[in-house]
Amino acid sequence: MVYMNTVKQCSNKCLMVLLLFFSFNANASNQVTNTTTIDSTHYRVSFKSRVEPLPLNKIHSWVLHIDTLDGKPVEKARVSVYGGMPAHKHGLPTEPVVSELSRGDYLVEGLKFSMSGDWEIWFNIRTGNITDKVKFKITF
Amino acid sequence: MNFKTSLKFNKNIFYLLLWVFTFSLQATQVTGWSDTELTMLRLQSIKNLPELPPDPSNKYADNADAARLGHKLFFDKRLSSNGKVACVSCHQVAKNFTDGLAKSKGIGETGRSAPSIVGIAYSPWFFWDGRSDSLWSQALGPLESGVEHGGNRSQLAKIIYNDLSYKKMYEKVFGILPDLSDIKRFPDNAAPIGIRKSDEDWYAMSDEDRKIITRIFVNISKSIAAYERLIVPGPARFDNYVDALEKNELARANKILSVDEIAGLKLFIGKAMCVTCHQGPLFTHHGFHNTGSPDPASIRPKITIQYMAKKNKPSLDQGRFKGILLALKSEFNCLGEYSDAAEGDCSELKFANRKRDETLGAFKVPTLRNIVETSPYMHAGQLDNLKEVIKHYNTIPIAPIGHTDLLPVKLSDKELKQIESFLHSLSGPLAVAPELLRAPGS
Numbered sequence: 001m002v003y004m005n006t007v008k009q010c011s012n013k014c015l016m017v018l019l020l021f022f023s024f025n026a027n028a029s030n031q032v033t034n035t036t037t038i039d040s041t042h043y044r045v046s047f048k049s050r051v052e053p054l055p056l057n058k059i060h061s062w063v064l065h066i067d068t069l070d071g072k073p074v075e076k077a078r079v080s081v082y083g084g085m086p087a088h089k090h091g092l093p094t095e096p097v098v099s100e101l102s103r104g105d106y107l108v109e110g111l112k113f114s115m116s117g118d119w120e121i122w123f124n125i126r127t128g129n130i131t132d133k134v135k136f137k138i139t140f
Numbered sequence: 141m142n143f144k145t146s147l148k149f150n151k152n153i154f155y156l157l158l159w160v161f162t163f164s165l166q167a168t169q170v171t172g173w174s175d176t177e178l179t180m181l182r183l184q185s186i187k188n189l190p191e192l193p194p195d196p197s198n199k200y201a202d203n204a205d206a207a208r209l210g211h212k213l214f215f216d217k218r219l220s221s222n223g224k225v226a227c228v229s230c231h232q233v234a235k236n237f238t239d240g241l242a243k244s245k246g247i248g249e250t251g252r253s254a255p256s257i258v259g260i261a262y263s264p265w266f267f268w269d270g271r272s273d274s275l276w277s278q279a280l281g282p283l284e285s286g287v288e289h290g291g292n293r294s295q296l297a298k299i300i301y302n303d304l305s306y307k308k309m310y311e312k313v314f315g316i317l318p319d320l321s322d323i324k325r326f327p328d329n330a331a332p333i334g335i336r337k338s339d340e341d342w343y344a345m346s347d348e349d350r351k352i353i354t355r356i357f358v359n360i361s362k363s364i365a366a367y368e369r370l371i372v373p374g375p376a377r378f379d380n381y382v383d384a385l386e387k388n389e390l391a392r393a394n395k396i397l398s399v400d401e402i403a404g405l406k407l408f409i410g411k412a413m414c415v416t417c418h419q420g421p422l423f424t425h426h427g428f429h430n431t432g433s434p435d436p437a438s439i440r441p442k443i444t445i446q447y448m449a450k451k452n453k454p455s456l457d458q459g460r461f462k463g464i465l466l467a468l469k470s471e472f473n474c475l476g477e478y479s480d481a482a483e484g485d486c487s488e489l490k491f492a493n494r495k496r497d498e499t500l501g502a503f504k505v506p507t508l509r510n511i512v513e514t515s516p517y518m519h520a521g522q523l524d525n526l527k528e529v530i531k532h533y534n535t536i537p538i539a540p541i542g543h544t545d546l547l548p549v550k551l552s553d554k555e556l557k558q559i560e561s562f563l564h565s566l567s568g569p570l571a572v573a574p575e576l577l578r579a580p581g582s
Contacts, residue, residue, distance in 0.1 A: 057419075057420070057425055057426065057427075059487040059488060059491055087547075088416065088545055088547070089545055090429070090498060090545045091493070093427050093428075094491040094492065094493055095493050095494060095495070096491060097491065109487075109491065110487065110490065112491070114425045114426075114427045115417065115425050115427070116416075116419065
């Protein structure tokens with residue numbers, strides 16, 4: 001019932017939201033997510049492109065930021081990157097390289113998205129005995 | 141919430157959805173294309189082709205005098221061991237800069253089909269396996285290949301040195317030619333090309349003299365590259381169709397492409413997923429994929445059945461797996477001493493994918509512009525016509541080497557024919573000055 005009441009109160013607003021949704025959806029093929037923060041078991045990780053808008057089929061760099069779950073930057077982590085397009089059964093067209101900048105920032109150089117579609121970028125993050133994986137989805 | 145309120149709300153949603161559906165339907169009915177599809181078509185249109193990307197590894201890439209020299213060299217058969225092979229022998233203008241052969245022939249037979257050079261300057265990699273990372277370093281290869289031009293760098297340097305017209309054109313771009321008249325310092329056929337006499341003569345030369353010859357050889361190729369950069373495609377019927385759609389001139393659009401061609405286009409960017417790799421105004425994303433192309437030997441067998449039974453035999457073309465290793469160790473790559481690029485300009489080479497399981501048996505995705513003029517198809521001309529190519533992509537072939545990225549699209553025979561029809565709409569005249577399409581002075 002709480003859900004239904006909320007629905008009733010917002011029925012007019014919902015019409016507008018739906019209208020906006022459909023307007024947005026018409027150009028969805030060009031929309032990409034270029035900043036995302038996600039929590040893994042041990043880390044809070046954000047991933048941001050250094051180039052906007054995201055370039056299709058051009059090599060560019062991103063910055064990966066790693067915090068502990070209580071917000072402290074993670075330094076001296078060993079980070080490796082891989083990814084690809086699961087639907088097309090292929091990996092990345094390049095071999096990106098990760099290097100540490102400072103205060104939990106890590107530079108990810110050499111990424112390229114060679115075609116439109118759904119991409120996944122995975123990071124293995126290791127500090128001491130803790131190893132964790134995070135996955136980002138990027139859609140062109 | 142009572143039943144009435146709930147009903148009223150549901151009605152609102154219903155009318156909204158009806159309006160959205162009707163609006164979308166109207167838009168689609170007007171052009172036959174959804175907004176998303178129209179966006180995709182625009183991205184494929186030649187109007188979306190950007191300016192030529194710069195080539196930092198070749199500071200003469202956009203030098204008009206270098207292109208003039210390159211034009212002359214491209215058509216000159218003296219640049220071969222028997223005086224009968226020029227670049228244009230395998231990149232024939234009338235065949236969209238290909239030669240119509242499964243395996244191209246110069247001095248001897250090569251292992252692959254000559255790819256078109258139309259729009260090639262937009263690619264970051266060259267040759268079917270991407271073993272060169274610049275257009276000029278690509279041009280070096282055939283000149284010294286024993287089955288292509290069969291030439292050598294000393295011979296080529298001396299052609300420039302001894303021909304007054306060439307010498308003048310060369311010096312205008314690259315400065316004064318060194319004196320090559322001393323036959324002891326500069327033998328006529330010295331080069332590191334695996335021929336005993338040439339190799340002996342080459343390694344008998346001083347380091348400095350070898351560099352003098354190699355620099356001239358590189359400048360010859362940089363000139364040829366400057367010419368080849370000018371060979372770009374022009375608008376085809378497909379582009380005129382998209383243009384008409386953009387201007388809402390539907391009647392005109394429907395006169396440009398036939399019903400089957402339009403249906404084929406719809407499949408190309410939709411169900412058939414061709415656009416995944418043949419993406420952008422050149423209909424290629426310039427990447428490498430293992431498409432499970434048949435082993436050339438199984439198409440035109442020259443070897444025994446016993447031998448054919450071996451999986452991943454060394455004679456099979458390893459494609460990009462070997463290509464990237466060759467590019468990385470080439471003295472003529474983006475990071476080498478003959479490149480004009482700064483280290484930061486060499487990202488493609490620096491971050492190139494070398495993983496065996498992703499590169500083995502992979503070849504470069506070719507442009508589809510003017511594709512009907514460039515049979516036979518695939519890297520070694522394994523498939524004779526477009527019908528065979530499309531049929532190949534309709535299945536999941538077992539790759540003769542490595543593994544394929546292909547997914548089955550399961551099109552009907554009618555749909556296969558429609559895609560073939562559409563590909564005919566990608567032919568158009570090149571956007572190149574007519575005098576560049578024939579030998580200079582002819």
